Amino acid sequence: DQQVKQNSPSLSVQEGRISILNCDYTNSMFDYFLWYKKYPAEGPTFLISISSIKDKNEDGRFTVFLNKSAKHLSLHIVPSQPGDSAVYFCAASSQSGGGADGLTFGKGTHLIIQP
Amino acid sequence: DGGITQSPKYLFRKEGQNVTLSCEQNLNHDAMYWYRQDPGQGLRLIYYSQIVNDFQKGDIAEGYSVSREKKESFPLTVTSAQKNPTAFYLCASRRGLKETQYFGPGTRLLVL
Numbered sequence A: 001d002q003q004v005k006q007n008s009p010s011l012s013v014q015e016g017r018i019s020i021l022n023c024d025y026t027n028s029m030f031d032y033f034l035w036y037k038k039y040p041a042e043g044p045t046f047l048i049s050i051s052s053i054k055d056k057n058e059d060g061r062f063t064v065f066l067n068k069s070a071k072h073l074s075l076h077i078v079p080s081q082p083g084d085s086a087v088y089f090c091a092a093s094s095q096s097g098g099g100a101d102g103l104t105f106g107k108g109t110h111l112i113i114q115p
Numbered sequence B: 001d002g003g004i005t006q007s008p009k010y011l012f013r014k015e016g017q018n019v020t021l022s023c024e025q026n027l028n029h030d031a032m033y034w035y036r037q038d039p040g041q042g043l044r045l046i047y048y049s050q051i052v053n054d055f056q057k058g059d060i061a062e063g064y065s066v067s068r069e070k071k072e073s074f075p076l077t078v079t080s081a082q083k084n085p086t087a088f089y090l091c092a093s094r095r096g097l098k099e100t101q102y103f104g105p106g107t108r109l110l111v112l
Helices: none
Strands: A010-014 A019-025 A032-038 A045-051 A056-059 A062-067 A072-077 A086-093 A109-114 B004-007 B010-013 B019-025 B031-037 B043-049 B064-066 B076-078 B087-094 B107-111
Touching (some): A010 A019, A019 A032, A019 A086, A019 A109, A045 A062, A072 A086, B019 B031, B019 B107
Antiparallel strands (some): A062 A072, B031 B087, B087 B107
16 A cells, blocks of 8 residues: 555656656654655655645745645656656655654656757 | 765675675765665665664565674665665765755666
8 A cells, every 4th residue: 555656657758848756645643744856876866845834835946845735746847857767765754653654655767858 | 185985986786695885975074875776766765774773674675684893884785585676776864863965976786
């Protein structure tokens, strides 16, 4: 039973356009969400996070939107650049429960930015 | 230069052998974690530790063991009981329970 789902294994976007990566979750206890970027054979790099008390968080070209009622979040990258080509993981945790456990990850979406 | 280091980058295990993966951090983080990544899969939690001399099982702890004798170090042993050890292993740490987790570069374990 996957608690965090990224239903698109891959996404191809033209350079300069907007990339939208989606993530759904099923566990109502999740209240903190993160996006990580990962290159092959490297560790994930933290990109941006959002707490459930917010519905939007922005950091430069990256914006994360959270729709709690739909249990859905999305990562927008504008404008998309060639260096953005990587696998993006959505992750979730329950901080109100102490946040002691590790993160629960989706399977990732491979973003390909085409010139 | 603060960060999380993992060694070795590649590790080979023979059948029936125990191997230990190293994870060290100089960030003064309290909590440390071990994850496993398989091809086409997300990361799955093996073990985590919030403080020295204490650790908890994650979702897939069977066949693994850990220790936390020092704040900076959280080694993972892959025992012979782990029947499918081939994977990419990632160590992470975070300062407090409400902080972001940061990852090391990973160790790829292969079975000979």
